[in-house]
Amino acid sequence: MTTILTDIEGTTSSISFVKDVLFPYARAALPGFVREHGHAAEVRRWLDQVAIEISASACQDAVIVETLQGWIDTDRKHTALKALQGMVWAAGYQDGDFTAPLYPDVAPALRQWHAAGHRLAVYSSGSVPAQKLLFAHTDSGDLVSLFSAFFDTEVGGKRDVTSYTTIAAHLQQAPSDILFLSDVVQELDAARDAGLRTVLLDRRNDYPQPRSGDAANGHLRVESFAQINPLQAHTAGMWPITQGESSSV
Numbered sequence: 001m002t003t004i005l006t007d008i009e010g011t012t013s014s015i016s017f018v019k020d021v022l023f024p025y026a027r028a029a030l031p032g033f034v035r036e037h038g039h040a041a042e043v044r045r046w047l048d049q050v051a052i053e054i055s056a057s058a059c060q061d062a063v064i065v066e067t068l069q070g071w072i073d074t075d076r077k078h079t080a081l082k083a084l085q086g087m088v089w090a091a092g093y094q095d096g097d098f099t100a101p102l103y104p105d106v107a108p109a110l111r112q113w114h115a116a117g118h119r120l121a122v123y124s125s126g127s128v129p130a131q132k133l134l135f136a137h138t139d140s141g142d143l144v145s146l147f148s149a150f151f152d153t154e155v156g157g158k159r160d161v162t163s164y165t166t167i168a169a170h171l172q173q174a175p176s177d178i179l180f181l182s183d184v185v186q187e188l189d190a191a192r193d194a195g196l197r198t199v200l201l202d203r204r205n206d207y208p209q210p211r212s213g214d215a216a217n218g219h220l221r222v223e224s225f226a227q228i229n230p231l232q233a234h235t236a237g238m239w240p241i242t243q244g245e246s247s248s249v
Ligand SMILES: CSCCC(=O)C(=O)COP(=O)(O)O
Pocket: 007, 008, 009, 010, 018, 022, 077, 082, 085, 123, 124, 125, 126, 127, 130, 131, 134, 158
């Protein structure tokens, strides 16, 4: 059995959905959310973490909110910001303000891999609750039950080798039996250094200049989940790519 561990932004969903829909929604909703829920323990915990980091007093919520909005603007992958964003997005999904668009090849491939007996897992900078919300509200329906495990930056940063070692330990699986899919070469480098197999998703919508050759740094490169064949990879010890498709190596 192979575990297919997938990233979200730039891999299953377009970067523009995250940058142009989710981030602006969170930016606009944060002040009201903190005013209304700032005293709830699960919210305060993260606000206090930000306060310590910026040396603000815990009662300076306006300063904390401004800091968080600045972090959204610079796409900071901070665990506290991601946890709070997830809580804010819950209302957006529940109120039907948006659904999560997946690339058209994603849901069919996930269903096929799951039906073939592979284990599916997610590793994203988005918080685990945000990941579950996204996969529960995709434009291809509720896909959460396809996944056996979800990981966020509480296991460590996505460019840190130890994060992937930790994930393999949680999954109780040899790193070489885990296939990590991401659009970010530095994340794939860290996963490969931990012994995982890797595939670079090079989505034309997100990356107009193809990242082939040196730009893929030796990772297999595909433009669609339809080009990935994990069953062939596992049983035949081959690279996980369908015949006739190109890779960068
Ligand atoms: C869980 S959906 C929100 C995605 C997000 O906040 C993010 O930063 C995406 O990072 P990824 O690791 O999926 O590229």
